[in-house]
Amino acid sequence: MDKKFSAKIFIDGGEPEETKEAKKLLGFLDGQTTNPTLIAKNLAASVSSAKLTQDEALGEYKRIAGEISKIIPHGSVSIQVFANGKTESEEMLSQARERTKWIPNASIKFPCNAEGLKAASVACKEMPINITLVFTQSQAAAVYEATLGAKHPVFISPFVGRLDDRGENGMDVVSNMIKMYQSGDKHVEVLTASVRNIAHILYALYLKSNIVTVPFKVFRQWADKNFMLPAENFVYNPGNLKAVPFRKDIMLGKPWQEYDLFHDLTDIGIEKFSADWNSLVQSS
Ligand code: E4P
Secondary structure, three states, X not given: OOXXXXXXXXXXXXXXXXXXXHHHHHXXXXXXXXXXXXHHHHHHOOOOOOOEOHHHHHHHHHHHHHHHHHHOOOOEEXXXXXXXXXXXXXXXXXXXXXXXXXXXXXXXXXXXXXXXXXXXXXXXXXXXXXXXXXXXXXXXXXXXXXXXXXXXXXXXXXXXXXXXHOOEOHHHHHHHHHHHXXXXXXXXXXXXXXXXXXXXXXXXXXXXXXXXXEEHHHHHHHHHOOOOOOOOOOOOOOOOOEOOOOOOOOOOOOOHHHOOOOOHXXXXXXXXXXXXXXXXXXXX
16 A cells, blocks of 8 residues: 555456556556456457357456456455345355455455355455445444454445435445444455545545545546545535435444345345346356
């Protein structure tokens, strides 16, 4: 992590050329997040009419992850398991054990539903992990509890932009989980994701989110502003977004299965990742 920033800076994308360019612009890069949608977008151009077999598509994901890994060998590269709403934890775990062998610096992403956290509770003893599609403080408490005793880095990815998109203040969720985690052992690193603009980056830095992942388009805008930092008296302006208040009644300390894991955007996100990936693949 560069001393100038209070967070690790990741790029969010599926295109190694962007990784190279972002690293050049900033002078370093702490990591990259990928997901099935981003990888499918990269591959869509080359496989437009002729679809890939599942094995070929997976091979392409592995190749892309490998290229990214070579560009940032000391960074962390998030690789996601493929899941739909019905995928069981054993299946996710078996995918994770395979994907973690792809590159030396992989962090395996699991969705924030019950099966994903069940898999993650085992995986965190074996490999770095990243819990994705997080939208609530209650989910964040569950992630913390499910990964207690982890032997590798654990990231949690609150998706701020997707909450903003529907009129709720996504950055409140980042703020709330950081506040709740203050009473914990700090084993979970908050990775601000689904970033849409420079204000998201600045507030994430101000809040001391451990990591912020930035899509290339916003990365360039930030570069144009010389990678500006939040002022000491920075105030985030949520505009008309509806506040998501901190919940005092949601505290760490219970078995993870007792927290409410439901959020409709988690379920919608899982199905969308799955659909985007399947659009590349021949149906069997
Ligand atoms: C990062 O890990 C996420 O996959 C990403 O930030 C999702 O962002 P989106 O809401 O722009 O798809």
